[in-house]
Amino acid sequence: MTSPIIRDQAGFVVELEKFSGPLDLLLHLIREDEVDITDLPIAKIADQFLSVINELGLNQAADYLEMAARLLRIKAQMLLPRHLGDDEWEDPRAELVRRLLEYQQIRELVDWLGHAAELRAERYGRGYEAPSADAPPAPLQIDLNDLLAAAERVIALIPEPMLHRVVPRPLDVEGATARIQALLAERDTFGWSDAIGPQATLVDVLSTFIALLELAKRSALTLSQPEPFGPMVIQRATPREAA
Amino acid sequence: MQPLAKLLEAALFAASRPLTLEELASLEPEAGEAAVRAALAALQSAYGDEHGVELVEIAEGWQFLTRREYAETIERAQFALRPRRLSPAALETLAIIAYRQPVGRFEVDEIRGVDSGAVMDKLVERGLIEVVTRGEGLGRPLLYGTTPSFMEILGLKDLEDLPRLEELSVALRRPTPVDEPE
Secondary structure (H helix, E strand, O other): OOOOEEEOOOOOEEEOOOOOOHHHHHHHHHHHHOOOHHHOOHHHHHHHHHHHHHHOOHHHOHHHHHHHHHHHHHHHHHHOOOOOOOOOOOOOOHHHHHHHHHHHHHHHHHHHHHHHHHHHHOOOEOOOOOOOOOOOOOOOOOOHHHHHHHHHHHHHHOOOOOOOOOOOOOOOHHHHHHHHHHHHHHOOEEEHHHHHOOOOOHHHHHHHHHHHHHHHHOOOEEEEOOOOOOOOEEEEOOHHHHO | OOHHHHHHHHHHHHOOOOEOHHHHHOOOOOOOHHHHHHHHHHHHHHOOOOOOEEEEEEOOEEEEEEOHHHHHHHHHOOOOOOOOOOOHHHHHHHHHHHHHOOEEHHHHHHHHOOOOHHHHHHHHHOOOEEEEEEOOOOOOOEEEEEOHHHHHHHOOOOHHHOOOHHHOOOOOOOOOOOOOOO
16 A cells, blocks of 8 residues: 555566655655755756656556656746746746645655654553454364364365366357347336346346347437346337437 | 542543543543543643553543553563554555545545555545545545544644644645635
8 A cells, every 4th residue: 555556567566665656756856956846947857757767667657657747748838938027927837846845745744643653652552452353263173083074075075077168158149139129029118137038147148238238329228227236127218219 | 649530540541542531521420520630630640750651641532551661672572562554655645634634535646646545445444534524526525534543543632733734844835726816
């Protein structure tokens, strides 16, 4: 929970401890360069930011990328010509500076809170309970015969090894559509369980679901759920609605 | 020691959490809050420095806590466990919530510049923050605030104990409303 989780090219999850976010990284760069936060040399900072996130492999983390894009946009805005003494001109860095100052303040509070928590942790109250781990399992009371009998029961439950041949089963949306249309011809309304039919397999369920959505899109039927988690009601659309 | 102070001592000893003034006063309804306050003061000075524990004002209540100098020894003997340390991300989130409460997830994300959903869920789980109300905006977002446990783990008397923003070296005014008239 400390820092963003970044995947590198190999899909390896790296937890980055050093910076808690793009603002933290920016503040770090600003401090290192000892530049004035309210008069940011934006071009320089943007370049440094980009090179650091490349180096750290952070260039795939959305939060950092968003900040990189923001910096580049500000850099571009700064390059636009402006007239001297133009009162209308608004410093494109203003919003970023405001956020940086705000974040800097939060970091200072973090130090304060961390210190307070440290001091508090040095004093114990009565009956301090460690954050409850899951209840420990009760000690087993069992003798050898019970254990052997149990082992035999478990072994007896193991079925003969079964080999499955995996065959691709494409979804049968056409079939499901035909089935639903047949149902629609018969009845005004019916339920989800009627639509999937008895002993539906996973493939049937998926096919039916897609077919229902498709038919709903074509206004051949309407889908509704009268109450949360209640059964879905499938209703034939009246011809006028279908038109 | 007065009988009332003794009674409070017993109650505070028995409790494993800070007891508020109201809770303590309810032990002896006739006494009245002023008398309870006086008895607490007497108790606190009785535990001045003659004892290994002291009476501490914390989380809008009172609690007996061990003296700081014994922390290491007690911990080494494993008679008590130090609470888990909070991560920087958790502290950042707590700081924002403590000062901006009631505050929604969106604003926390905005100030931190990173998604804070997971951190906030953890803090809720640890009982340090809770949903206090819903906002007015789109989707009526859940707004969070800090709990008494937050004050407890930081050893704060109350939220006034937090540093004032003006006292920080980076002074920052609250964001000015966009549509402020000229």
